[in-house]
Amino acid sequence: MNFKEAQVEKTEDDDRISALPDGLLCHILSFLPTKYAVATTILSTRWKYLFTWLPDLDLDDTLLSCPEDGIDVDRFTNFVYRVLLLRKTWHINRFRLLCCEQYDVSHVNAWICSALWRNLKELDVSFYAEEFGMLSSDIFTCRTLAFLKIVGILILKVPFSVCLPNLKILHLCCLKLADDDSIRRIFSGCPMLEELELRKCTLENVEMLHISIPSLKSLALQYCRGNYQIVLDATILGYFKYHGIVAGGYLVKNLKSLVKAHLSVWLTRDQMEEASLHYGYFVEKLVNEISGIKFLHLSDLTLEAIDCSHCSLPTFHNLTHLELGVNINGWQLLPDLLDSSPNLEVLDFVEGFLEHTADEWNLHCRLPERVPICLSQCLKEIVVREFGRCEDELKLIEYFLSRGKVLKKITINTNIFQSWPSSICRRLFVFPKCSKTCQIVLGTCQDNEYRLWTAEGEKTKVLLDESLCLE
Amino acid sequence: MASAPENEKNASAPEKKTLTLKSMINNEEFVVDEHVALQSVTIKNMVDSDCAGDVIPVPTISGEILALVIEYCKNHANPSASEDDLKKADAGIVAKDIYTLIDLVLAANFLDIKGLLEVTSQKIADSIKDLPHQDVREIFGVENDYTPEEEAAVRAEHDWAFEGFP
Numbered sequence: 001m002n003f004k005e006a007q008v009e010k011t012e013d014d015d016r017i018s019a020l021p022d023g024l025l026c027h028i029l030s031f032l033p034t035k036y037a038v039a040t041t042i043l044s045t046r047w048k049y050l051f052t053w054l055p056d057l058d059l060d061d062t063l064l065s066c067p068e069d070g071i072d073v074d075r076f077t078n079f080v081y082r083v084l085l086l087r088k089t090w091h092i093n094r095f096r097l098l099c100c101e102q103y104d105v106s107h108v109n110a111w112i113c114s115a116l117w118r119n120l121k122e123l124d125v126s127f128y129a130e131e132f133g134m135l136s137s138d139i140f141t142c143r144t145l146a147f148l149k150i151v152g153i154l155i156l157k158v159p160f161s162v163c164l165p166n167l168k169i170l171h172l173c174c175l176k177l178a179d180d181d182s183i184r185r186i187f188s189g190c191p192m193l194e195e196l197e198l199r200k201c202t203l204e205n206v207e208m209l210h211i212s213i214p215s216l217k218s219l220a221l222q223y224c225r226g227n228y229q230i231v232l233d234a235t236i237l238g239y240f241k242y243h244g245i246v247a248g249g250y251l252v253k254n255l256k257s258l259v260k261a262h263l264s265v266w267l268t269r270d271q272m273e274e275a276s277l278h279y280g281y282f283v284e285k286l287v288n289e290i291s292g293i294k295f296l297h298l299s300d301l302t303l304e305a306i307d308c309s310h311c312s313l314p315t316f317h318n319l320t321h322l323e324l325g326v327n328i329n330g331w332q333l334l335p336d337l338l339d340s341s342p343n344l345e346v347l348d349f350v351e352g353f354l355e356h357t358a359d360e361w362n363l364h365c366r367l368p369e370r371v372p373i374c375l376s377q378c379l380k381e382i383v384v385r386e387f388g389r390c391e392d393e394l395k396l397i398e399y400f401l402s403r404g405k406v407l408k409k410i411t412i413n414t415n416i417f418q419s420w421p422s423s424i425c426r427r428l429f430v431f432p433k434c435s436k437t438c439q440i441v442l443g444t445c446q447d448n449e450y451r452l453w454t455a456e457g458e459k460t461k462v463l464l465d466e467s468l469c470l471e
Numbered sequence: 472m473a474s475a476p477e478n479e480k481n482a483s484a485p486e487k488k489t490l491t492l493k494s495m496i497n498n499e500e501f502v503v504d505e506h507v508a509l510q511s512v513t514i515k516n517m518v519d520s521d522c523a524g525d526v527i528p529v530p531t532i533s534g535e536i537l538a539l540v541i542e543y544c545k546n547h548a549n550p551s552a553s554e555d556d557l558k559k560a561d562a563g564i565v566a567k568d569i570y571t572l573i574d575l576v577l578a579a580n581f582l583d584i585k586g587l588l589e590v591t592s593q594k595i596a597d598s599i600k601d602l603p604h605q606d607v608r609e610i611f612g613v614e615n616d617y618t619p620e621e622e623a624a625v626r627a628e629h630d631w632a633f634e635g636f637p
Contacts, residue, residue: 016573017595017611024580027588031596038632041625042604043613048625063635072631079631 018046022053030056030094034083035063052086056094057115059083061101071101080107084114094122094147102128105154109136119144126151126173140164140189150175158182162189169195176202180210187213194218203228212253232289240290246282246305252289261290264299264325267308284311291316297323298337300351303330313340320344325351331366338372345380352386353393363392371403380408387414389424401431407438415445420453490514491526492537499534500526501541507548511540512583531581536574539564543587561586565594569610572598 017025029037029050038051061076080097095115099108108127115123116138123145135150137159145164149171150156156175167190177183183206187193195218196211203209203226211219212233219234220241232240233253240255241262265283283305290296291314298306306313307329319341324330326349338344353363382400387393400410412428420442428440442453488505492514508527509515517523529537546552546560564587565572572595579587599607608615617625626633 015612015614016570018613020573020577021580024576028576028592028595031593032600035632036600038629039604040599040607041629042617042622042633043608044616045621046613046616075631079629082629 018044022050025050026053026055030054030058033058033060033063035060035079038079038083049088051083052088055089055091056096057083057092058094058096059111060096060098062098073101073103076101077103077107080111084111090118092118092120094124095120096122096124097127098125099127105134112136113138116142116145121145122147124149128153140186149173156182158185160185162186164190166192168192171195171197171199172201173197173199174201176204177206179205180208184210187211191215196220198222198224200224202226209247242286249282250286250289252286255289256292258290258293260295261293262297263287263290263302264297265305266301267305281309281311283309287311288314292318294318295321295323297350298325300325300327300330303327303333307333313337316341317343321346321348323348323350325349326354328354331363334366335368335372338374342373343378344374345378346383347379347381348383348385350383350385352384352388353396363396367396367399371405375400375403376405378406379404380406381411382407382409383411383413385413386416387412388416389414389421394424394427397428398431401433401438401440403434404438405434407433407435409439409441411441411443413443413445418444418446420444425453490518490523492541493526493528494532494534494537495528495530496533499537501534501537503541503544504548507541507544510544510547510584510586512585514582529582532578533574536571536578539567539571539575540578540582540584540587544584547586561590565590569595569598 020028029040034051034054034057037054040047041049041051059080061071061073076099092115095112097108097111108125112123112125113136116136120142121144123139123142124147126149134157135152135154137157139145139148139150140159140162141164143163143165146166147169148164148167149169151171151173153174154176156172156177158178162185170186170190170193187210190213192215193213194215196213196216197220199220199222201224203224206226206228208231209221209224209228210231210233212231214235216234216237218239219232219237220239220243221230222241222243224244227248229249229251230247231251231253232255235254236257237255238257238259239262240258240260243262243264244266245268246265263286265286267283283302287306288311293316296316296319303324303326313333313336320343322337322341322344324334324337324347326334331354382404384393384397397410397412401407425442428442444451444453489502490505490508492501492503492508493499494501505518509518514523514527517527532540543561543564546557546564552560565575567575572591576588576591576595579591598610602610607613615622
């Protein structure tokens with residue numbers, strides 16, 4: 001909806017927005033980055049002091065108009081101090097600070113502390129320093145904090161006593177955590193923690209990443225550096241995401257509530273060469289520990305790591321939804337994976353059949369002649385993305401169609417080409433189907449347009465991407 | 472086809488409780504399932520404290536706006552609606568002219584419906600965000616009562632905030 005047009009149609013010209021109560025106007029303004037909220041002071045005297053009552057502050061130094069001059073560190077610094085000093089209300093609900101330029105750590109700490117002391121509920125700070133600076137330890141004793149996200153090349157100095165009794169969500173990114181003890185102190189000070197994400201953190205001096213949090217529901221460990229062991233003890237954990245090299249060991253004490261796992265683990269060259277059996281054992285252990293899940297995503301590198309480790313796969317009795325990124329090693333493992341998933345309903349090749357499918361691989365020959373249980377009993381849906389039109393891929397589709405006894409739908413999507421050639425469409429639609437009711441859906445996705453194709457190779461309808469629908 | 476499951480439901484489950492909401496601006500009445508109406512904390516408090524009669528009067532909200540509010544509540548009371556569905560439906564509800572949006576934000580605030588307050592506030596904020604101030608004044612009908620000197624002083628005071636505005 002174009003607001004200017006709407007204005008022309010309406011004959012009302014009374015200033016309805018300025019008549020809104022202060023609290024409501026401030027609420028609306030808090031959806032804006034604070035820079036824009038402060039800029040509304042220019043509208044009229046009614047708006048002059050509204051920014052001093054904002055419940056949420058969102059300070060972002062990248063919101064500058066003159067890219068050629070870069071970010072003016074001094075002016076942004078003054079701006080932040082002014083916004084904080086001129087506040088007429090004591091409380092701050094949410095404080096977001098995004099600094100792309102370098103600021104003196106003492107300034108950043110002062111800004112953070114002034115927010116922390118005002119019954120802050122959400123703190124979201126991204127901040128880059130050239131050297132590892134120290135972040136104020138006051139962060140760890142803010143009793144009102146429910147959400148804490150820190151992104152920055154900083155040393156997280158954890159005080160002796162951590163007291164975050166209301167913290168539910170903790171995201172730490174790019175930080176350096178000193179040792180096992182600081183990690184233990186953080187977690188033991190967060191009795192209500194439900195969601196934990198450690199991303200690109202440096203854990204070089206950490207021997208054991210011990211995550212024992214009874215309230216934890218979601219855990220993501222991504223690209224953390226160091227050669228640590230991971231110990232997991234989380235009774236109600238439902239979601240586990242692990243991206244990174246194989247850790248120096250996994251000890252799972254309790255993950256019995258796990259429903260969904262997203263694994264992308266790989267072996268470094270050293271790990272492969274020097275101690276592949278050793279690390280392979282770790283991979284096997286990790287995979288075995290999560291065998292009770294319903295939804296599993298395994299990246300191509302994970303499949304390679306599992307394959308390298310020559311481990312035996314457990315039976316995933318509850319697994320109904322499997323997402324796979326397969327590379328050539330993945331295909332070696334696929335028959336075993338299908339055998340290990342007797343209740344699988346949805347199989348999603350998230351990166352297509354192979355990143356660069358070449359005809360000579362003859363991938364379908366790697367699949368067993370006999371039909372895995374899931375294909376004959378429960379596999380209802382197969383999704384193939386990034387389809388590349390190769391002969392090999394067509395043979396794989398033929399394989400699944402001819403063996404899937406209860407298949408209801410095969411969706412083949414691609415963003416590699418713009419239109420399905422009718423020759424390929426015709427072939428796909430006449431492949432012998434074991435399940436007569438199986439529907440074949442062909443789609444192309446280009447420039448936010450999703451199109452469906454029929455046997456005649458014509459598009460049947462154009463579905464726009466959600467973001468476009470909203471316009 | 473639509474009536475079959477309806478009948479089944481009626482046969483097995485006790486009759487659904489409904490509430491009647493009445494706009495005090497144009498006396499329009501809306502009969503709404505109780506669980507739909509209870510998404511409004513204000514109405515919930517009235518019902519919980521037995522202050523709600525057969526017809527709940529809703530002051531200061533027109534029938535047109537009340538219909539939108541009820542549409543929102545219905546969407547969000549549907550347990551089978553996916554997050555995507557809700558997002559699309561919300562976007563449809565707030566795709567309105569600015570006067571309707573202001574009425575809607577007032578209604579969401581009065582009826583204390585957190586989700587509706589968020590989406591309407593976000594939509595109004597978005598419409599302010601990328602526009603030059605003169606346009607914002609024009610669209611919202613804000614009268615500039617600063618003297619030129621005062622306006623210059625405000626601009627100087629918050630210079631960083633005005634960078635990028637034409």
